[in-house]
Amino acid sequence: MNQIVSARGLQRSFGKKAVLSGVDFELAPGGIHGLLGRNGVGKSTLLSIIAGQLKPSGGEIAVFGDAPFDNAAAMDRTALTGVDVAYPTSWKLRDILAAASMRYPNWDRTLADELLADFTLGEAASATYGNLSRGQRAMTGIVVGLASGAELTLLDEPYVGLDTHNTQVFYRHLLNLGDSGRTIIMATHHIEDAAKILDTAIILGRDGRIARHINAEDADSFLVASGTGELDGALAFRRSDAGTHALIPASLESGLGAGTRVRPAGLDDVIEAYLEVS
Structure with a gap:
């Protein structure tokens, strides 16, 4: 299989409100991928469609080669977790983990125990989900998602409340899974931290389409230039009392004026620039 997720013209509306308006992207198996965009652009909606929990309004989506909606075979190989992916409020934390161990055939008990210890979450094992703090709910989702062993793991703003x-x-445990062969898609606002471990970044624009799909190595083609005026060919500007900061293609360096300072761009710089213009 060449692609683990493939979307073509994917659409989703809620009533008369269009959220996704023609999403196109592909992901090969493996790696850690960021799903980024401004609030309300449809990141959670897209993850729910990939997970088979929400039916598209139009277009095509294939996960493991098949349409995922209500598809047991695809859903058994996929885990979607996050602080707002709720569990029954009357269930105790240990019951949630026991259910997850039965739900996911590749459940990693050792990893689950390590996460519980590192989060010091074990002391809340007898607490009901409804009585957990927002941070504890976030940690519960992380334990389930990472320990699921699911080939396709979808994390929806997993760190909220931490x-x-x-x-x-x-992030330390997520990075350890980078070479596991699993495919991980994480919706996130933590650009600076996430950029250090992402293989690609998918940017969902305000028009409900994929604005850019950036590989980590793409950052090597850009520089951050700082000066006092606007720079021709810049992808995005940031202005402050200290001057202008712009992301520019590295090929433009030779044409910069005297006094312009440059540094290599990081993936976080590229992501932030595309978010500004998307």
């Missing part, structure tokens, strides 16, 4: 320490715990 403090700095637990956010770093999450």
